[in-house]
Amino acid sequence: MPDESNFNTIDTDIPEIKDGEVLVRSVYISVDPYMRGRMSDAKSYAEPYKVGEPIIGGIVGQVMASKNTRFEVNSYVEGRMEWAEYNVSNGSNIRRLKPELAPVSTALHVLGMPGLTAYFGLLHIGQPKEGETVVISGASGAVGTIVGQIAKLKGCRVVGIAGSAEKCEFLTNELGFDAAINYKTTANLFEALKDACPNGVDIYFDNVGGSVTDNVMKLINFQSRIIICGQISQYNLDKPEMGPRVMDKLLKTSSLMKGFIVSDFAEHNKEGLVNLTKWVQEGKITYRENIVEGFENTIDAFLGLFRGENIGKQLVKVADE
Template identity: 55%
Template sequence: MSRINRQITLAARPVGRPQESDFALVETPIPELEEGQFLIHTTYLSVDPYMRGRMNDRKSYAEPVKLGDVMVGEAVGKVVESKHPKFDVGDIVAGSIGWQEYCVTDGTDIRKVRTGNQPVSAALGVLGMPGLTAYFGLLEIADPAAGETVVVSGAAGAVGSTVGQIAKIRGCRVVGIAGTDEKVAYLTDELGFDAAFNYKTTKDYVAKLAELCPEGIDVYFDNVGGPITDAVFPLLNKHARVSVCGQISQYNATKLEQGPRLLWKLIEKQARVEGFLVFQFIDKFRTAMVDLAHWVEEGQLKYRENIEEGLENAPKIFLGLFDGENIGKQLVRVSPE
């Protein structure tokens, strides 16, 4: 009897906000392993905002998902069969596995993971790409100094919550922007942010930021773009740095928004805006992982995981990202650990 793999594939290119009908749950046979390959049984699947861009058929920093192909994404799982010299049955691995229950691979873009005292799911969050993204986007791009004011949008997500805490470790004053009162309380009461506000109930972003950042803004970590980012520019200090990580407010837009043209502020303040991709720092990943793991073990870096059940529910859970439903890292449990 052939073994069956369940996969979520891209069924249609979305126009604007994706729909569940843009995805398809399919069953395919698992092929026999060839020499140099191994089989992964997925445990946890990550869903992330960047995946929206991979659904579009246009040139970007990564190839789009082809219609009918498995949706891309990081996952963590266990090696259950192997004909590969460097991967043994029982190894816990993470990498570009995609939205599927099983993955046959030659090891490309797959790494062994050791999360110490933390659950293996942490390899997709604080001890994985989101943690590394926060680490390099803040420390390499913005390089905040003690006493500076750091503002983080999308602050209750996996990346933003880590950014704010690393900034606190650096000795900064940290202000978070999030979309619910529950998230605001999480940032200030649990993670130690100095202040935060709910952008959905705030009418004047500039006035609120001025209130919470009386000495201006030295570093802005941008996860959302749009009107929130526009409100930051008038408050930038001399030599401020803006680290552009994401633009989730724009991902489902069907036409470009006309916003305030505030680049002249960069001249006035001699400030810098820089976008980045985490993979440009790949040669420094090992050092970053040591720091992140140390901070987690010491209790300086806290994290929260929101885990939903079932591969078949991955599309619905992914769409919830655009409604701001998650606090911390959003995961889908595909199979028991």
């Protein structure tokens, strides 16, 4: 488990921009569970962060100065930039936002990476069919909340697993989940899942891993699909945990287990954003933001992800819009 001592904050001058560049003032900084994976030398899809170099992550910002004709001063952009109050971009790592379509902060969740992650994982890998049962772990997070709502749109029974009564109420009362299970207080998670999934589990969207996943795996149906989006219970372990082998279960049920990263589906980004935007505008998908104010609180907000504090998308508001 990382702590504040793993991070360092420094003061620098606001850089000058050259031809083709823009100066972006951070407005919202996104903190995401996947970033923990980059704080490790383990082989992964993402290059590890280098010690002494700035953390890079999703940021929504405002263009304060521009020597790039594609980006107007005062307009809003989103992209992967350094955890800093100001960034310089040559335009290749940012996209323009349309504040008239939705609040600009949504570019960091439902209309950004977490939304596309939910969309591709559930629809492209999971391929839900009407009447199927979808179980989601880490259901109250930025990705899980969207997965569940898309699954409801597709006519599925949706069961969320989350870590507090408040989160569970949010899932069932505000997002329309059919059931939610508080894994921290449920005496027997397997029995609770069995009750919530009388027809077994057709799709399991896993953000958590570990013993939560072990219990869901006992209930998977023939030709089920297990979508491995995150394994937050495992990120802070020194070496892989032992657990019940899953291969025989996958064999006996002809099931699929698939890890993925949102960029695997980059060629479908436009399709995803068009559909997500439509669903948000029609009120079919809603979202909750958990906003901490102040650049100096970025690290604590990030660490809070692993303490299970956030409901919905965790953001840090660095400046006024």
